[in-house]
Amino acid sequence: MRTETVSVVNTLGIHARPAAQIVRCAARFASNVTLTVDGESINAKSIMGVMTLAACRGSAIVILAEGEDESEAVEAVAELIRSGFGED
Amino acid sequence: MDGIPRGEDLTVRRLHELTGEKLRLTPVTGETGFDRLVRSPDVSRPGMALTGFLHRFLHERIQIFGETEITYLRSLDAAGRKLSLERVFHHPLYCSIVTKGLEPPAELAEFSRNSSAALFLSSRDTTPLIHDLTDFLDEVFAPRTSVYGSLVDVFGTGLLVTGRSAIGKSETVLGLLERGHRLIADDRVFVSRIRGALFGRGDARMRHLMEIRGLGLVDVQSLYGIKAVKERQQIHLEVRLQDWSRENQDFDRTGLYQRVSTILDVPIPQTILPVLPGRNLTLLLEIAVMNHLLILQGRNVPREVKEDLIERIISKENEQTQSDPDGRSEDAD
Numbered sequence: 001m002r003t004e005t006v007s008v009v010n011t012l013g014i015h016a017r018p019a020a021q022i023v024r025c026a027a028r029f030a031s032n033v034t035l036t037v038d039g040e041s042i043n044a045k046s047i048m049g050v051m052t053l054a055a056c057r058g059s060a061i062v063i064l065a066e067g068e069d070e071s072e073a074v075e076a077v078a079e080l081i082r083s084g085f086g087e088d
Numbered sequence: 089m090d091g092i093p094r095g096e097d098l099t100v101r102r103l104h105e106l107t108g109e110k111l112r113l114t115p116v117t118g119e120t121g122f123d124r125l126v127r128s129p130d131v132s133r134p135g136m137a138l139t140g141f142l143h144r145f146l147h148e149r150i151q152i153f154g155e156t157e158i159t160y161l162r163s164l165d166a167a168g169r170k171l172s173l174e175r176v177f178h179h180p181l182y183c184s185i186v187t188k189g190l191e192p193p194a195e196l197a198e199f200s201r202n203s204s205a206a207l208f209l210s211s212r213d214t215t216p217l218i219h220d221l222t223d224f225l226d227e228v229f230a231p232r233t234s235v236y237g238s239l240v241d242v243f244g245t246g247l248l249v250t251g252r253s254a255i256g257k258s259e260t261v262l263g264l265l266e267r268g269h270r271l272i273a274d275d276r277v278f279v280s281r282i283r284g285a286l287f288g289r290g291d292a293r294m295r296h297l298m299e300i301r302g303l304g305l306v307d308v309q310s311l312y313g314i315k316a317v318k319e320r321q322q323i324h325l326e327v328r329l330q331d332w333s334r335e336n337q338d339f340d341r342t343g344l345y346q347r348v349s350t351i352l353d354v355p356i357p358q359t360i361l362p363v364l365p366g367r368n369l370t371l372l373l374e375i376a377v378m379n380h381l382l383i384l385q386g387r388n389v390p391r392e393v394k395e396d397l398i399e400r401i402i403s404k405e406n407e408q409t410q411s412d413p414d415g416r417s418e419d420a421d
Contacts, residue, residue: 024338
C-alpha cells in the first residue's frame with residue numbers, strides 16, 4: 001500500500017476535464033487507486049466517483065494505491081494533480 | 089460497384105433507361121444522340137439563348153424546353169424559329185427535353201437530328217421534372233469513395249460501424265438486425281456526397297450478404313426478410329470498435345469531447361467504443377445512436393453534468409473562503 005497527499009493547484013479545481021484525466025491515468029495501472037477528500041473516498045478509475053468529489057483549488061487529496069504497481073500509480077496521479085492538468 | 093453509373097460514363101441511353109419511367113420521357117427522334125455523354129449534373133433553360141443572348145449559354149447541360157421556351161418559339165414565324173434554334177444548336181447540344189407534353193416545333197426535332205442530339209418529350213410539369221432529374225444527376229455526379237465497415241439504419245439514424253478486421257463488426261450488426269434494425273451494407277460501404285450529406289450503399293453485386301466467420305456467407309434478406317434490409321441511407325454517426333488494452337486509455341470517459349471523422353470532406357461525429365469481453369456491443373450501439381439523437385434534440389447530458397460540477401466546485405470554494413479567509417488569500421495571487 002502506498003499513499004501520498006497532494007493539493008489541488010489549478011483555479012477551477014477538479015472539474016470534468018481534469019476528472020477524465022485522473023481516471024484515464026489511474027486506469028493505466030493494475031492497482032486499485034482510491035482518492036479521499038474531506039473523509040470521502042472514491043475509486044479513481046470511476047469518472048462519476050471523481051466528479052462527485054468536486055475538489056476545489058486548495059483541497060487536499062489523499063491518493064492511495066494497492067497492488068503490483070502501486071508506487072507508479074500513486075506517483076503518476078500525484079504528478080498529474082500537482083501539474084494542474086495543464087491549466088492555470 | 090454500387091450500381092449507379094459514374095458521371096463520366098452516363099450516356100443519354102442510360103439516362104433514359106434509368107429515369108425514363110419516372111420522368112415520363114418519350115424519345116421524339118428515335119435513338120438519335122443516345123450514345124452521347126451527359127456532361128453536367130445541372131440543367132439549363134435555354135430561353136435567353138433562344139432570344140439571342142448567348143453570353144454564358146450553358147450548352148454542356150441538358151436543355152429543358154418548358155412552356156416559356158415553346159411559347160416563345162411558337163410566337164416566331166418559321167424563319168424566325170430557324171434562326172433562333174440555329175444560334176442555340178451552334179453549340180454542341182446533346183440532349184433536350186420538352187416538358188408538359190407540349191408539341192415540340194418541327195424545327196427543334198430537325199435541328200436535334202441534324203446535330204445528333206437526343207430529344208425527349210415529357211408529360212410532366214417543368215419544375216418537378218427538373219427536381220427529379222437533378223436528384224438523379226446529383227447522385228451520378230457525386231464525389232464517391234468506399235469505406236470498410238458496416239452501415240445500419242438504427243432508429244432512422246445511419247450508423248457506420250468501423251474497426252479492424254475480425255473485431256466483431258458483422259456479429260454486432262447481426263445483433264442489431266435481430267433487434268429490428270436494417271442493414272444497408274456489410275464489409276464495404278460505397279459513399280457519395282450529395283449536397284453536403286453522405287449517403288451509403290452496398291455493393292450491388294453482393295446485395296445484402298454478410299460473412300460471419302465460421303458460418304461463411306449468410307443472406308440477410310432471406311434470414312430476416314425485407315424489413316431488415318435497405319438500399320441507401322444517409323450516414324449520421326460513426327462508431328469505431330477498438331481493442332481495449334490497459335495501456336491505451338484513449339477513449340472518452342465523459343462524453344464531453346465529440347470526435348469527428350471526415351469522409352469526402354464531410355465531418356461526422358465519431359465515437360470510439362472499446363471492445364471488452366462481456367460487453368453487449370449491440371446494446372451499446374443502440375445507446376450511442378439514442379445519445380446522438382438526444383444531443384441533436386439539444387439534450388447534452390455530459391455538458392449538463394460538467395456545468396453542474398463547476399457550480400459545485402465554486403460554491404465549495406466560496407464556503408472555504410468564508411470560513412478561512414486567511415488561508416485563501418495566500419492562494420489568490
